[in-house]
Amino acid sequence: MTVNQSFPRLLGDIGGTHARWAWQESAEAALQDVSVQACRASPTLLDSARTYLAATGHARPHSAGIGIATAVTGDVVHMTNNPWTFSIKELKQSLGLRHCLLLNDFTALALSLPGLAASELRSVGGGVAVAGAPIALIGPGTGLGVSGLLRSAGGQYCPLSGEGGHATLAAADERESALLSVLRGRFGHVSAERLLSGPGLVELYRASCELHGRTARNLTPAEVSAAALDASDPDCIASAHHFAAFLGTTAGNLALTLGALGGLYIGGGVVPRLGAAFNAALFRQRFEDKGRYQDYLRAIPCWIITASAPALLGASRALDLLVAD
Numbered sequence: 001m002t003v004n005q006s007f008p009r010l011l012g013d014i015g016g017t018h019a020r021w022a023w024q025e026s027a028e029a030a031l032q033d034v035s036v037q038a039c040r041a042s043p044t045l046l047d048s049a050r051t052y053l054a055a056t057g058h059a060r061p062h063s064a065g066i067g068i069a070t071a072v073t074g075d076v077v078h079m080t081n082n083p084w085t086f087s088i089k090e091l092k093q094s095l096g097l098r099h100c101l102l103l104n105d106f107t108a109l110a111l112s113l114p115g116l117a118a119s120e121l122r123s124v125g126g127g128v129a130v131a132g133a134p135i136a137l138i139g140p141g142t143g144l145g146v147s148g149l150l151r152s153a154g155g156q157y158c159p160l161s162g163e164g165g166h167a168t169l170a171a172a173d174e175r176e177s178a179l180l181s182v183l184r185g186r187f188g189h190v191s192a193e194r195l196l197s198g199p200g201l202v203e204l205y206r207a208s209c210e211l212h213g214r215t216a217r218n219l220t221p222a223e224v225s226a227a228a229l230d231a232s233d234p235d236c237i238a239s240a241h242h243f244a245a246f247l248g249t250t251a252g253n254l255a256l257t258l259g260a261l262g263g264l265y266i267g268g269g270v271v272p273r274l275g276a277a278f279n280a281a282l283f284r285q286r287f288e289d290k291g292r293y294q295d296y297l298r299a300i301p302c303w304i305i306t307a308s309a310p311a312l313l314g315a316s317r318a319l320d321l322l323v324a325d
Contacts, residue, residue: 003027005062006099006323010049012066013105013311014039016081016142017198021052022312023061031316033058034309045084046094063099063323064092065315067108069143071163077102081142101319103161105311106145109267110137110159112314113149116307121265125284126301129263136260138164138251139267139305140200140243144193148258159318164254165193172249172286179242182207192250196243198270201225204239221270228277237277244279247271248286255300256293263301267311271304 004027011031013020019039022031033056042048049064070080078085092100113135129135135149135157146164149157169192171177183190183203195204198221205224209216214235219227227236247266255264264287271278288297 003320003323008061010061010064011312011315014068016069019048020309023058024316039082045086060096064097065101065319067103067105067311067315069105072102101322103318106147107159107161108314109311110147110149111317112310113265120307121303122306124280124302127299129301130261133261134258135262136254136258136264138254140196140270141268142198144196166191179207182210196247201239204242205235208235208238225274240277244283245286248283252287252290252297266304
């Protein structure tokens with residue numbers, strides 16, 4: 001099957017909370033009918049896809065490319081922050097597809113990075129990206145996505161597919177050690193995702209309350225963000241502060257690991273929703289705070305992704321690469 005024969009396409013970006021869908025009629029065509037559904041509104045991924053197709057009136061797609069917030073290691077996919085479990089083969093058969101590609105959502109997002117316009121990014125300091133150098137990607141949402149791009153000998157960018165969000169989170173000072181001690185007592189292992197995510201904002205808030213001997217309220221991530229923005233709650237302010245610091249440390253570790261002189265991108269929905277409550281200066285300080293490699297990191301540019309649905313375009317790009325092979 002050629003690339004052109006793989007159209008029209010159903011494209012998906014499935015997180016722990018929201019399912020984003022779009023339709024692409026032909027190669028080079030803009031995405032149509034981009035839709036966002038709550039995952040909880042559908043019992044399965046197949047039901048969510050069928051709901052989208054019925055609502056938009058599109059005929060059967062020839063192919064589907066779907067980024068999904070979990071590791072894809074075989075035919076049966078179990079989502080990490082969502083109860084959906086499904087077979088890729090059965091999904092393909094049920095939708096009558098010629099080809100069905102499932103990949104990690106941040107692998108799909110990584111594939112979109114070279115095509116993002118300057119207007120779809122917000123700078124968070126640093127120097128100038130080195131052309132052809134590795135690129136790093138991290139993104140707090142319902143979970144924490146981690147990926148990157150490496151340039152092949154043929155000049156093509158190859159995306160990384162991993163689960164770096166579940167790596168152990170490290171403290172950079174005594175205050176953070178105290179926070180992690182509280183959270184280890186609650187969870188045992190404290191991964192980066194445990195704190196660098198929407199639910200993580202709430203965990204940081206609760207830990208701050210415990211350390212200060214205050215009773216935590218039953219807040220949602222959105223409420224923690226709002227209280228940090230309007231400076232109405234000291235523990236919510238502390239939560240946003242620690243979030244920026246931990247993210248900077250973790251992002252700096254990722255940039256060093258990949259040698260990401262091509263830049264680091266921040267995706268996911270949490271940082272944009274924090275708005276002015278996200279301490280960009282603190283993030284940058286922690287990003288660069290690596291002793292003898294401070295100058296190395298100071299040169300690396302960082303951007304917050306503000307594009308509306310870039311992972312959908314990345315899923316289409318992944319289909320292009322697969323069909324071309």
